Amino acid sequence: MSAPIIRSLSELRSMVSGWKKSGETVGVVPTMGALHQGHLSLVRAAKEGCDRVIVTIFINPKQFNNPEDYEKYPRTEEDDAQKLSPFDVDAVYVPDGPTMYPEGFATNVSVGGLTDVLCGAHRPGHFDGVATVVSKLFMQTQADRAYFGEKDFQQLQVVTRLAADLDIPIEVIGCPTIREEDGLAMSSRNLLLSDRARVWAPELNAAMEEMADALLSGGDIADTRAKAIARIERAGFTEVEYLDLRACDTLEELNAPTRPARLLAAAWLAGVRLIDNIAVG
DSSP states (O other): OOOOEEOOHHHHHHHHHHHHHTTOOEEEEEEOSOOOHHHHHHHHHHHHHOSEEEEEEOOOGGGOSSHHHHHHSOOOHHHHHHHHGGGTOSEEEOOOHHHHSOTTOOOOOOOTTTTSSTHHHHSTTHHHHHHHHHHHHHHHHTOSEEEEEGGGHHHHHHHHHHHHHTTOOOEEEEEOOOBOTTSOBOOGGGGGSOHHHHHHTTHHHHHHHHHHHHHHTTOOHHHHHHHHHHHHHHTTOOEEEEEEEEETTTOOBOSSOSSSEEEEEEEEETTEEEEEEEEEO
């Protein structure tokens, strides 16, 4: 049986209020739709950890820098609902634009420090859009736990920080990146890749794994980065926005994995921006 699709905030709040009165824990999986196995792994984790599960689907215009990128983002609500059917989630919350951003909406949530680097440096305002919509979804769903993928590692750190700073009573849980058999991190944007580009896309992860191994063996950061970028560009990527070694907690740039670290990358392939990250050490 497919989960009920809720479009009204008042209906959602009434439903959640009943669950809370019964002492049930509520989990939320925020998404922008175009669901894949990565999203579904979050749903599975939420089902295992909570009594009730809400999946939200909202393509947030505030986190797109390019209007064309927003327009071409996959919209697959019917297919998404079918993919969620086996999981028996309790609600699929699909608000429209005016519900999230009514006329006169004037509030912006901004998280300093964590958003000035990596994707934040290349997509001004992106993480303000993420922080604003996630804050609203946390308030609207009144969830006890929220599930995010480590694939968007910077986003995970931003969301964790905003919940802590704003005293939102929710536990943010990061879940491992789910990959295709060839190593490509699952992403809704993969649907935009041509068949030819899809063949070359896994080279991003392969180059990152090679770079991580070199760093763990004492390799120089500049040398290993240059070799990785060369490999990525040979695969047909036209621009590597960043390929950085960063501290897991603060996203501070590192020259060597002397503390828990993450290698993070963003690169363009055939007009599609792909991101990835892997643990180092």
